[in-house]
Structure formats: C-alpha cells, structure tokens
Amino acid sequence: MSRIRVYTVPGCPFCERLKKFLKEKGIDFEEREAPPYSEVWEEMVQKTGSGAVPQVLVDDKPLGGYLDVVFLEASGKLYQLMKPDEKTEGAEELFDVIILGAGPAGLSAAIYTARKLMKTLVISKNIGGQITWTFDIENYPGFSQVNAAELIEKFRSHVERYGVTLEVGKEVISADLTGRVKRVVLEDGRSFYGKTLIIATGSRHKVLNVPGEKELVGRGLSYCSTCDAPLFADSRVAVVGGGNSALEAVLDLAPIAEKLYLISLTPLTADPLLQEKVKALKKPVDMYLKYKTVRIIGDSEVRGIEIMSLDDGSTKVLDVDGVFVEIGLMPNSALFVDVLATNERGEIIIDEQCRTGVAGVFACGDVTHVPFKQIVVAAGEGAKAALAAYHYLMNRR
Template sequence: MELNLDITQEPKVKLEEEVLYDTLIIGGGPAGLNTALYAKRKGMKVGIITERLGGQVMDTSMVENYLGYESMTGEGLVNKFISHVQNLQVPILKEVRVEKLSKEGELHKVHLNNGEVYQSRTLVLATGSKPRKLGIPGEQEFSGKGVAYCAICDGPFFEGLDVVIAGGGNTAVESALDLAKIATKVDLVHRSQFRADQVLVDQLKNYDNIHIHLDTQMEEILGEAMVTGIKVLDKNTGEQRIMNTNGIFVEIGYLPNSDAFQDYVEVNDRKEIIVDGYGRTNVKGVFAAGDITTIPYKQIITSAGDGAKVALAVNDYLNTHAKIEAPQQVVAK
C-alpha cells in the first residue's frame, strides 16, 4: 500500500537565512533526499533547497526496479523518500530557483530567485537532469501514455508489443538491443546516420525483430487514449508514412540541470558536473551527486546511492577541516 503524503504541506522546520548550515543540498530528487538523510543522521545541520520536490521520478508512471518495492508509482516512491526525510526534521525550501552561487571566505552562499540568500560550510549540487525532447506534436500529449524516456525503467511494460526507439547514439542502440529481447518488434528511427559505437551497431544484426530506419525524421506522434503510431519522413525519398507502434522510447540524451552552477564548478562538454569518486568538484567544499554529475547509469537507485556516498564524503570533509565560523553579518544580499 502506498503512502498518501501531501508533499504540498509546509515542513515543520523551515530554512533560515540567519543560520550557518553544515551542508545545503540543492535538489530534491533521490540524490538530494538521500544526501539529506545520511547527513542528518551524521549530526549535520542540513537543509534542502529545491525547485521541484521529488524531481524527475514524479513523472515516472511505475517503478519496478527499486530494491524492496516490487511495483510502485514514481510518486508513491518519492512520497516515501520525503516522509523519511521529513521525520528527521530536515528543513525543505521548495518551489524556488537558485540564481547563482558565491563565496565569502570559506563560506558558500546560495542566491535564490526570490532574493533570499542562504549560507553553508559545504554544498551538495543534486538538481538532476531532464530528458531531451523530440519537440514534435503529440509528444507531450502522450507522455506516460506510450511515450517514455527510459527503456531500462519502462521497457518491461511493453513486453510482447511493438515499440519505436528514437535516436542513433549508444543509449538508443543499447535500448534497442535490450527491448528486442522482450518486444515483438523494435523500430530504431534516427534522423541521420548512427553515432553509436560500431561494436554496438554490429550487434543489431543479431536480432531479426530489430528494423533500422536511418535518415528518417519523426514528425508527429499519433494516438487516441494511448500511442498508436508515428508519422515519419524519409529524408532520402521525401516520402511520408505512418509506422504503427504501441510505444515510443525517446533516447536522445539528457540535459543536466546545471545552468546555475557552470560559473562556479567545472563541467564537461555535456554540462555534467565533473566529480571524483567521492563526489567532490574542483571547488573546495562543493560536492555533487546523482544525474547532474559525470557518474554513469542514471537510475533512481544509483542516484540515491550516490547521495549516501556524497553525504559521507561531506562528513569526512567537515571532520578534517577547521570549523568555519559565520561572519558577524550572516545575511548579505
């Protein structure tokens, strides 16, 4: 039975501008929430700042690969995470956006879009990522109704059905290979040529139920209550046609939610925050966890685990550095 927690309710404890925190966590998804859980249990003064409590998991229809829960809605799983953290009296400031980060000596300051400024000895950046969209008619309308963005997460729901994979990189090809084991037919559609590693592309020929459509542009997603097909354009012939399908997996990459941090910490060419094995960034006292980072395999359980690891790393950092005192004027806007 799922927990019906009202995540719109105001937390019992609130974030305060006058307080110097041991760590402030920016992001309220699995990575951020589990960081808070572990940090609080280590005795840290901790708070969460998030634009959307629950993160991307809130958009997941069903989760069947999180250990301990055979099947649960994304919202139901997130509610359990939030309840656990709220029971530890962790202050959560939600529905606000971070405009920028700054430093004052060894202190890190978080500037919000509402003008408030919070400060901490350490920061954990855990704002996750969002899937790249096709940007075509029908995509938003049928999201969760046949349109999905994670073959690992949602693939089992399409066992014995026909599916389309949109994309031509490694993730798209790997998704096609995985789905070919359970789906009746897999149509791999890409607007140009493969960008995936040749060793992966070569494996496609081992599956008779995988059909490749290169130089093919997806123009519209069709359906009624659920997806029934896609309209595509053959860029070589100019021919438009309808491909019937039960589901569409958009596997064209993810966009890290790192815009507010790119002037503060180092990112790679995909705008992921570069971290070491302990979640440390190139800035002293600033850590990052989950999908926003360079860690591979962006999954709910790996993000939650990454949050635990980073919280322990933050604790070690605070234990081995001289205690940072707040300046006399603690709030500066």
C-alpha cells in the same frame, strides 16, 4: 546609519560581487577606486592593513573583503554592523549543508545529513527529479515494481521525518561556491547560506518537442528503457535516436517486444560494436534513418508515431504501443561550469568521495560524470556525498 566605504579596482570580479551584494541588501556605500600603488591604494592599506581588494570600512573600522561580508551576513551580524538602528530578526540562517536538487541523489543525501544532525536545507524546483518522467519503476531494492509517484512520496516522507527544511518550487539563479560559507540566491531574491553545498541537480532528457509527446509521457512514451522496457512485453515499440542510448534501448527491448522500429534524424552514430549487436539480433529491427519524428499519436495512451523522410518529405504512420525517446541527456550544471571542472558533456567531475575540487562543495547523481544513470546509483552517490560533507565539517579547522 553607519558610514560605509568600499575600496575597489576596475575589472575585479569580487569587487563587482561585493557591490552587487550590498545593493541587493539595500546598504548604501561610498566607492573609492584604488589602483595598485596609487594614493587611494596607499590610503586603503593604511586604514585596513591589507593591499587586496575589495576592502570595506565601516565608520573607519576595517571589515574585510567580499567573503568576510558574506560570512557576516550568514551569521546575522552584517546589519548589526552596517545598520545598527534597524531590526535584524530577518537575518538569514546558516545551514551546515545546502542540497540543490530533490531527486533520488538529493533526497538520499538529505536523509544522511539529517541523521548526522547536520542542519540541512534542500532546494529544488520539484520533488522526484527524473522519476516524475516515468510511471512504473522496476527492481528498485525492496520493490519488484513500484509506481513512480508512490516512490517519490516515500522519499519525501522519509526526509520530512528528520525535520529537513525544504524549499520546493523555486529555482536557484546564482551560487557563490568559494569561501568558507556558500551562498545561493533564488529567483524570488532570497539568499541562503551553508557551510557546505551538495549539488544534486540531476540531468534532463532531451525532448523531441513534437505534438503528443508531453501529453503521453508515462502513457506509452518513456525516456528510459532500463526503467520501462519490461512494461512493453509483446508490444510494438518505436525507439527514437541513433546514438548509443538508442541502440542500447533496442537491445533492452529486443527480447520482449513483438516488433521494433528505430527512427533517427541521421545515419547511426552509435559505437560500431553496438551497431553490430543490433544487426545480429534474431528479431529484425525496421530502421528509418534520416527520418524526423512529426508527432506522437494517441489520446489516453500511445497508438502510433508519424515520421517524415528528410530526403523527399513523405510521411508515414507506424502503429506502435510504445515510444522510447533516446536522444540523450543534458546535465543541469549550467550554474557551475565556470567554477567547477566538467567533462565534454557538461557533467561535473568528482572523485571517489564526491568532492568537486572546491573546498566544501560536493556533487552526486546524474549531474556528475559517474556512469550508469540509475535511481539506485544516484541514491548511493547521494549517501556518499552526505557522509563526505559531514567528514569535511568535522575535520575543518
């Protein structure tokens, strides 16, 4: 067993990361606090040649700092140095790219990175992303209409043709984006390493959390009027929400629906221009403002919606064939907001090449600030991110 000494300073975030990293790997070490210009700091400078913390010594030989240790772990050399008597065949692989998310953006990125012969790992809680929340999809290129499950399967089989490594069903709980090697940790404790990282974690619809909602998704209840409005021709439809997305859904549905209802917890908050357009519709929209949705009614399909007045508590049941929940989206960016630039909605800000501002880290799809949250847009952004990651690796020194 090698003798390992770690020089640290209280309050140093990279020192804390290094200690946590070594503990997770079961590597014992001696910690020495080295405040600047102290006797211990002078010792550290003499032994390692560096005044920056943290610093690691292995048998009195300088190993470097936190990022150096992570790189050695990714290349499989860390155990050889720190635990030379133990087997090292379990050392993690180093991927050219790790893609977080397996919706249209993530899977499109995987196809392009694989075709560039980049060693690719895709990590995702599921395959399909938001597509799994809908039933039929219209006007995706090549299909006038396609079943969502069928499109997801086509995406998956296309990716698997190229031998891409898939880790599905596990959630990423932490990610180190700095340094030449990126590290992600799964909920089961495993770590993966990549030279580049593409964030394609998408967004999630805000839900009502009322009885019947979950059970009737894809059976008359939808979260995307752009995707599903054509399926409700000559139907009675309720739209839940009072913001821009809700009024845009009303405008999508107005030309085809038989009857439209708008239900909102508050007075309308949408842009005045959208409100004027809705008011100018030839087909009147029955508005229930300051009403709460109580439940979605139906067995195998939507048959109605129960609402309650916030003013007097009275309830009402509207007979409808469809319900569109349009109360907004939330980007799945919580892991990255402390490191990457985001807008007021939490969407990751990127440039025209899907770069985030952190070297080697790219983002694409609905998790970004790019407008028009559509499947075809996400797929195109995924291709862009993959090509940008490839060019980054080719030009890196």
